[in-house]
Amino acid sequence: MKLRQAMPLLFLVAHTAIAHADDQSQIAKGEYLARAGDCIACHTNPGDPLFSGGLPMPTPFGTLFSTNITPDPDTGIGTWNADQFYGALHTGRFPDGGLMYPAMPYGSYTKVTRADSDAMFAYLRSVPPVHRQNKSDELRFPYDNRELILGWRTLFFSQGEYQPDPGKSAEWNRGAYLVEGLGHCGMCHTPINALGGNDASQAFQGGLIPMQNWYAPSLTSNKEAGLGEWSIDEIVDLLRTGVSRRGAVYGPMAEVVYDSLQYLNDADVRAMAVYLKSLGQGQPPGAQVSNIPVPESSLLLSFGQTVYQAHCAACHQSDGRGMPPQYPPLAANPSIQMQSAVNPIRMVLNGGLPPGTQGNPQPFGMPPFAQILSDDEVAAVVTYIRAAWGNHGAPVSSIEANALRSAPLD
Amino acid sequence: MRRLTGIIAVLGLILASRTAPAQTADHPPDTMAARTLACAACHGPEGQGTDNDYFPRLAGKPAGYLFNQLLAFKQGRRRYPPMNYLLQFQSDEYLHALAAYFSALRPPPAPPAPPTVSDAVLARGRTLVSQGDPAHGVPPCSGCHGPKLTGMEPAIPGLVGLHASYISAQLGAFRYGTRTAAAPDCMQIVAASLTEGDVTAVAAWLASLPVPPDPSPVPKGTLTMPLACGSEPK
Numbered sequence: 220m221k222l223r224q225a226m227p228l229l230f231l232v233a234h235t236a237i238a239h240a241d242d243q244s245q246i247a248k249g250e251y252l253a254r255a256g257d258c259i260a261c262h263t264n265p266g267d268p269l270f271s272g273g274l275p276m277p278t279p280f281g282t283l284f285s286t287n288i289t290p291d292p293d294t295g296i297g298t299w300n301a302d303q304f305y306g307a308l309h310t311g312r313f314p315d316g317g318l319m320y321p322a323m324p325y326g327s328y329t330k331v332t333r334a335d336s337d338a339m340f341a342y343l344r345s346v347p348p349v350h351r352q353n354k355s356d357e358l359r360f361p362y363d364n365r366e367l368i369l370g371w372r373t374l375f376f377s378q379g380e381y382q383p384d385p386g387k388s389a390e391w392n393r394g395a396y397l398v399e400g401l402g403h404c405g406m407c408h409t410p411i412n413a414l415g416g417n418d419a420s421q422a423f424q425g426g427l428i429p430m431q432n433w434y435a436p437s438l439t440s441n442k443e444a445g446l447g448e449w450s451i452d453e454i455v456d457l458l459r460t461g462v463s464r465r466g467a468v469y470g471p472m473a474e475v476v477y478d479s480l481q482y483l484n485d486a487d488v489r490a491m492a493v494y495l496k497s498l499g500q501g502q503p504p505g506a507q508v509s510n511i512p513v514p515e516s517s518l519l520l521s522f523g524q525t526v527y528q529a530h531c532a533a534c535h536q537s538d539g540r541g542m543p544p545q546y547p548p549l550a551a552n553p554s555i556q557m558q559s560a561v562n563p564i565r566m567v568l569n570g571g572l573p574p575g576t577q578g579n580p581q582p583f584g585m586p587p588f589a590q591i592l593s594d595d596e597v598a599a600v601v602t603y604i605r606a607a608w609g610n611h612g613a614p615v616s617s618i619e620a621n622a623l624r625s626a627p628l629d
Numbered sequence: 630m631r632r633l634t635g636i637i638a639v640l641g642l643i644l645a646s647r648t649a650p651a652q653t654a655d656h657p658p659d660t661m662a663a664r665t666l667a668c669a670a671c672h673g674p675e676g677q678g679t680d681n682d683y684f685p686r687l688a689g690k691p692a693g694y695l696f697n698q699l700l701a702f703k704q705g706r707r708r709y710p711p712m713n714y715l716l717q718f719q720s721d722e723y724l725h726a727l728a729a730y731f732s733a734l735r736p737p738p739a740p741p742a743p744p745t746v747s748d749a750v751l752a753r754g755r756t757l758v759s760q761g762d763p764a765h766g767v768p769p770c771s772g773c774h775g776p777k778l779t780g781m782e783p784a785i786p787g788l789v790g791l792h793a794s795y796i797s798a799q800l801g802a803f804r805y806g807t808r809t810a811a812a813p814d815c816m817q818i819v820a821a822s823l824t825e826g827d828v829t830a831v832a833a834w835l836a837s838l839p840v841p842p843d844p845s846p847v848p849k850g851t852l853t854m855p856l857a858c859g860s861e862p863k
Contacts, residue, residue: 265717266704477718534657534666545657569711570667574718581723583657584667587711590681591670628710 242341249342252335255487256328256401257479261285271295271349276322277430277627281358283322291348304340305333310378318368320356321375326417330381330400375416394494397487402479407435407471423498427559432626433470434559439498443557446492447499454492459483460578462544466552467573469566477574507558507613516602516614523603526596530588531604539608545583550608555601560615563601564623567592594621661730667715668727675736682794688734689844693783695728697810697860708807738790738840745793746833750826754834757827761855766822768855770831773815778838780846784860787844793836800828811859818856 253259262285264274272287289295296304303314311325312318319325331339361367381400383392398404409417410426425437436443446454449465456463461476468476480488509516528537535541539550549555555563570587573579588597594617601620605612657663668676671684678686687695701707703716703724716724744751756762758778761769771778773785780787788796802808803820810816823831854861 266706473718542655542657545663569714570670572667572715572719575720575723580720581664581726582719583664584715586667586670587715588670589711628714 245338245341246345247342249338249340249345251482251484252339252401253342254479254482255397256331256339256403257475258288258339260474260478261322262288268349268351269346270343271351273351273354278322279429280362281356283320283356283358284354286353287349287351288343289346289349290344291350294350294352295348296343297348299340301337301340304343305336308336309380311372311376318365318372320365320368321371321416324403324406326376327400327403327405329376329378330396332380335401371416375418377419388493390490390493391497393487394490394492397483397491398494402491404438408438425557427561428471430627431471432561432623433565434557434561435471436554436557436562438495439500441499441553443553446495449496449499451489451492451496454495455485455488456544456578458491459485459488460544460576461573461582462547462579464543464548466547466554467544469571469573470562473571473574476576481574481576481578507611509613511614511616519599519602519614520606522595523599523601524607526592526600527603527607530592531600534585539604539610544579549604550610552610556605556610556612558613560601560605560612560619561623563604563612564597564615564620565626567597567601568620568623568626569628589624594618594624661726665727665730668731672731673736676731676734677736677739678790678792680739682792683798685792685795686738686790687731688736689779689846690732690786691780691782691784691846692725692728692732694780694786694860695731696725697784699724699728701808701810706809708802735844738844741790741837741839742792744833744837746829750830751834751837753827754830754832757823757831758834762822762827767819767827770835772855773852773858773861775847775852777841778835779841779844781852781861782846782849783862785846785858787846788835789838790840790844791836793832796832796835797828800832813857813859815856815858
């Protein structure tokens, strides 16, 4: 008799345990996907509680503040359901139908599957709720009118989950799903026009990131960061550890590796590498446009070599080979030869450390030179590294170097 | 027999590692000194500081203090864009390693620069540093930073071996909130109680003091602090 009563109870306990394990695995899956989507980069202010929002995001149209996405019912998304969360990712609308500013990358997140959205929602339900009111955005007239977003959406937003390309491998499709969807790589690597939109016809062709003054290189041109000539292992190293034998990540990409890519599993990073490599198109390096007269650029070159030998050669070596992966090579490094010289100038001025990652926990750093070198010296040394050892970059003027001294560092 | 083979194998390994070249031309040495070249340009190759007024000595400061500063730069609680930028994407473990590295260095100190203020200002500075200004709620610096002003473990920094401009800039930063510490932020309270003249005097006197032969901070708990500080756990 007692046994008969106990049986259903046992079953119930077992059933709850399985349901609990399911929940846990759904939450773990969601946490992983939230890493892939790099939610933390915008929705967490450094030093503040996870996902409590409030990070100021300067845009050409004014400052936006990221929102609280903890499960707090009053100030977070505690009253949302899974349908509404999917609606936010997929359609860029709040549960009440209100329009989100496209700083939230729903142009990319719309490609996320319902199953992945549900897992991320389960994870966000599991983090500690934080009671913290969202800050009002500080957008200038007329951009403070959310109705304008309708126009932006008509031009730049196309809704729909990722559709696999049956002509490509499962690995390629997984990579495309991560790069185009959760990874929202196009937010920086597709040029942004005056209306703050990414044009699909220019996908991954590179562009200057507004406000930050870093240049996000083209992922399609091998003259920039097109990865067509890299091995899959080199791309995987760069994405997961932040350094590789070809070069290191810096600027905003260091944040992406630190917050997101270092946490992805080998299969997923490999899939992204396969997809990215397929985007790279071999193009012979053409002559670059320069408005610096030839005599001046030869002076810059010889002066630049002197500066290089004094300050750079100890690590990057006289022949520009560097000591990869710790000290990146400069010879044949497309990152310093792009038409835009913004990145190499900023690296000289600001220095930098690759992100500290599980694969490279104690990175080697490059000192800033802004306080040591004059504008002329910066222009000369950048001109030199862009042209020495068979590199093909155009010369750089001291005016360009000076302008980037005031570029924001955060 | 198996054990003997094991020992021979281990010995072989040790010999192999000892005969391996320490550094090939293609790799930087696997040391903290090589990793911290990014710091050396402003803080000196051994963290001893440079003659630039605004870049402080790091060597010999308590590791807990250095870690707190590295973390505050990383999180933006201490605002200085070049440092905020360099540390943004480093792990706390690495920041601990950097702090421990600079804390253990003992480079020969540079002699102090001759003071550029009057003797009266220096005397005022000396009084504030050693006795404070009780009438205005200012405790003496030595009450927390130690009788030789070399700091206290784990997190109170030494004040010697710094430039006057750096010290006065930090007192200003505490006062105006661009440099903050864990609550209660004792230095915010102290800096807010100082007049502009006091800041000049304290900075000039501290900068005129030579670094003692042993710049090590005094052990934790040596001093009974006159006010509570969030950075220095009791």
